Amino acid sequence: MTDRGPAARFATLVQSPLRASLLRFLHAHPRETFDVERLMQAFGRMRLDVENCLHELALVDAFTAIGAVPSQEERSDAVRRFREMIGRDEKMLIVFEWIRTAAKADIAVLILGPTGSGKDVVAHMIHELSPRRAERFQAFDCAAVPASLFESEIFGHERGAFTGAVERRPGKLEQADKGTLFLDEIGELPLPVQGKLLRAIEQQRFERLGGTRSVDVDFRLISATNQPIEQMVREGAFREDLYYRVNAFSIRLPSLRERAADIPVLAERFLAQQSAAHGLAPDAKRFTADALRRLSAYAWPGNIRELESVVARALISGRGRDIDARDLALLDGGTGQSRGPARRVLTLAEAESQHILGVLQAQGWNKRRAAEVLGVSRGTLYRKIVEFDLKPS
Numbered sequence: 001m002t003d004r005g006p007a008a009r010f011a012t013l014v015q016s017p018l019r020a021s022l023l024r025f026l027h028a029h030p031r032e033t034f035d036v037e038r039l040m041q042a043f044g045r046m047r048l049d050v051e052n053c054l055h056e057l058a059l060v061d062a063f064t065a066i067g068a069v070p071s072q073e074e075r076s077d078a079v080r081r082f083r084e085m086i087g088r089d090e091k092m093l094i095v096f097e098w099i100r101t102a103a104k105a106d107i108a109v110l111i112l113g114p115t116g117s118g119k120d121v122v123a124h125m126i127h128e129l130s131p132r133r134a135e136r137f138q139a140f141d142c143a144a145v146p147a148s149l150f151e152s153e154i155f156g157h158e159r160g161a162f163t164g165a166v167e168r169r170p171g172k173l174e175q176a177d178k179g180t181l182f183l184d185e186i187g188e189l190p191l192p193v194q195g196k197l198l199r200a201i202e203q204q205r206f207e208r209l210g211g212t213r214s215v216d217v218d219f220r221l222i223s224a225t226n227q228p229i230e231q232m233v234r235e236g237a238f239r240e241d242l243y244y245r246v247n248a249f250s251i252r253l254p255s256l257r258e259r260a261a262d263i264p265v266l267a268e269r270f271l272a273q274q275s276a277a278h279g280l281a282p283d284a285k286r287f288t289a290d291a292l293r294r295l296s297a298y299a300w301p302g303n304i305r306e307l308e309s310v311v312a313r314a315l316i317s318g319r320g321r322d323i324d325a326r327d328l329a330l331l332d333g334g335t336g337q338s339r340g341p342a343r344r345v346l347t348l349a350e351a352e353s354q355h356i357l358g359v360l361q362a363q364g365w366n367k368r369r370a371a372e373v374l375g376v377s378r379g380t381l382y383r384k385i386v387e388f389d390l391k392p393s
Helices: 005-013 017-028 036-043 047-057 077-084 090-104 119-128 147-155 191-203 229-234 240-246 262-277 289-297 303-317 329-333 348-362 367-374 378-387
Strands: 109-112 137-141 180-184 205-207 214-216 220-225 249-252
Touching: 036 047, 036 262, 077 119, 077 262, 090 119, 090 249, 109 119, 119 137, 119 180, 119 220, 147 191, 191 205, 191 240, 229 240, 262 289, 262 303, 289 303, 303 367, 348 367, 348 378, 367 378
Parallel strands: 109 220, 109 249, 137 180, 180 220
Antiparallel strands: 205 214
């Protein structure tokens, strides 16, 4: 076989996003040396992937990467954000491939996963890698809207449709035309709205509230929920026909506890990012071994979002270079600490109540910030406060 030369080999190599990223990364740090472990953490990939790419890149001078056009995947903000959520566990790498597969096909996708696991990041990533990426991504949080306003928010309304409707207003479906509609927490949709949404999906048309003229739409639907939606279907709380429409392809995100080995890796990565965001050197702060053990022992009901928040607060509140276990005050709520055999195991409701109360207290009962930390809408947080009868101490 004849040698195709460096230029031809480079053209083949940069077809891989990881190889192209490695080329740019190494070229940007010409005087530094990196071991495989550091590159694994930087790019969120397995050792074998990194080693194979490094072996192939040895065939071509990295300087030839200057001027190379980045791939769509490399330009995607959501892809970069998702890679930051990948540690050493292969579960997230498998999810990464599921996302790539789903993005290529213009079908409905249902994202399943606990609160704070990154469902919104996955939805954005599917859109940014899809043929509809140049069009609008329209998100709608079903848990944040009162039941009486669902139809108006999703389908829009005509002037005079109800008191206060002084002008025509397009809904989320209309705004997502030619693009992607993301329905977060779709399990919160009231049954009457579910039926109308089903018809809109099937017919690709709908009527605004108070209107009689049909509006044609062309959209790609992505939905997400942290609820046991199959059980809701069995219990009649979610329409079975709609479930099959929104679940043409499903992606399940693991909880952080399902990949506990990633907790120290992600914590140190977030610490470096937060340090840079505050104008500090990436290694200006570091976790002690005791702090990392504390983080690993915690249950993380808020998953990735909660871990990021805890790391950010620890960076600010830490008294010196070392962040010790005592700097992780938010973890004292009792929901995740390892417990001795004599301690009673909390019920799920008790654990949820204590965790929400701990976050509210840490945020000075600022409900907007607390909802962001918990990864829920303010409407959901208000309902939980009433449900658990939570009050400031």
